[in-house]
Amino acid sequence: MIDLIVFLSLLALGYGVGTWAEKRHYHSIAEREKTTINLPAVTLKSVDIPEHKIRSAQLVHGSAVISVDYFKRILASLRNIFGGNVKSYESLLDRARREALLRMKEMAGDATVIVNVRIETAAIGKQSGRKNVGCLEAMAYGTALTVEE
Amino acid sequence: MKFTPRQPGINVNVTPTHPLKELAILAGGLLTIVVGVYLALGLAVDLMVPRLSMELEKKLAGAFIGKIVETEPVAGTTRYLQALVDRLQDRCAPLPYTITVHVKASDAVNAAALPGGHMVVFTGLLAEMASENELAFVLAHELGHYAHRDHLRGLGRALVLMTASTVLLGADNSINNMIGQGMVLTELSFSRKQETQADEFALETLFCHYGHVADATSFFSKIPKDGDPGRFGHYFASHPENRRRIGHLEDLARERGYPTGTPLPLPAELVFTNQPS
Numbered sequence: 001m002i003d004l005i006v007f008l009s010l011l012a013l014g015y016g017v018g019t020w021a022e023k024r025h026y027h028s029i030a031e032r033e034k035t036t037i038n039l040p041a042v043t044l045k046s047v048d049i050p051e052h053k054i055r056s057a058q059l060v061h062g063s064a065v066i067s068v069d070y071f072k073r074i075l076a077s078l079r080n081i082f083g084g085n086v087k088s089y090e091s092l093l094d095r096a097r098r099e100a101l102l103r104m105k106e107m108a109g110d111a112t113v114i115v116n117v118r119i120e121t122a123a124i125g126k127q128s129g130r131k132n133v134g135c136l137e138a139m140a141y142g143t144a145l146t147v148e149e
Numbered sequence: 150m151k152f153t154p155r156q157p158g159i160n161v162n163v164t165p166t167h168p169l170k171e172l173a174i175l176a177g178g179l180l181t182i183v184v185g186v187y188l189a190l191g192l193a194v195d196l197m198v199p200r201l202s203m204e205l206e207k208k209l210a211g212a213f214i215g216k217i218v219e220t221e222p223v224a225g226t227t228r229y230l231q232a233l234v235d236r237l238q239d240r241c242a243p244l245p246y247t248i249t250v251h252v253k254a255s256d257a258v259n260a261a262a263l264p265g266g267h268m269v270v271f272t273g274l275l276a277e278m279a280s281e282n283e284l285a286f287v288l289a290h291e292l293g294h295y296a297h298r299d300h301l302r303g304l305g306r307a308l309v310l311m312t313a314s315t316v317l318l319g320a321d322n323s324i325n326n327m328i329g330q331g332m333v334l335t336e337l338s339f340s341r342k343q344e345t346q347a348d349e350f351a352l353e354t355l356f357c358h359y360g361h362v363a364d365a366t367s368f369f370s371k372i373p374k375d376g377d378p379g380r381f382g383h384y385f386a387s388h389p390e391n392r393r394r395i396g397h398l399e400d401l402a403r404e405r406g407y408p409t410g411t412p413l414p415l416p417a418e419l420v421f422t423n424q425p426s
Contacts, residue, residue, distance in 0.1 A: 087166055087171055088168060090164055
């Protein structure tokens, strides 16, 4: 009985706090994406800029680690039984990738363009005993080019 | 190509399903499956009981044995009851079981038929007995449950789990031990039809053994005079169900012409249980 109460409280806590945190994060992501929209981050390996015009080229990267909440984990473990899209983890990955891109842009400062952008994802704490910590890291990296006016 | 900075209007990477809706669908589906399995287990009991072999039943008994052995043996009483059951079984109730009688110290006015032919008689029952015939009726009633294998049906869904785990994991597995430990002996439940059949079996056995059916219903009718109704398991007589059983037994005895005779007294070694402790 106590186990059930603990379980349900964690579930409610996970849902309540998790939803609140996610909403806040998405809000912040949307705001910052708007302010950094003029710094293009592209997957092209090169851009059509004459070499002498490029003042600097520099590696920039940004990473974000996001943890899964209890509610999402239960939802995902139910999904593990039936199969199908693990919808509860989708927003997690989306947030991590977009946050990583934003941090990468932040690192680039007043660069003109970031080329050759790649995004990597890694799970953290997967093997830490039986209790799955269940964090994921998204890392974005690329080459920031600053072009002379 | 000119680069035009703009934000995508929609987020294609996140499914817009509400998480609570998803939880409801998944948890609901799982619950439906669990309930379905539970109901199927209930149906499986009746299908399985007639097919369960004696050997397998003896293995199942292992889970309960430990519970019986723990209780203090009341050697004289156990010997007497064993002899009585053997006599009943020998001449009048030939069953494919070797019945082993165990006496357990408990206030419960009850007896229980456990798998593998282990019959548990509670001292609370013995204390209420006034004659050998009365005791023989109760014991024959339990033999009746063995004859119809009600003791296996009484285990209910636990039986299906125990059988499956015994076949798959062997006789001494954790599932069986868990069920065996969790089961309260007096809680084995029988349906009204099963009780009636066992009563009829007991009446026939009593007539066959003694030549008369004296004291066959006395246990039922005696209890309410001096009993705490809450404690008397399925023998409690003021319950309408038991009035019906008394009536049924009396009708049956009249119909078949079973005479009443003089009941035999209980031997002295049993009398000590009548003393308030």
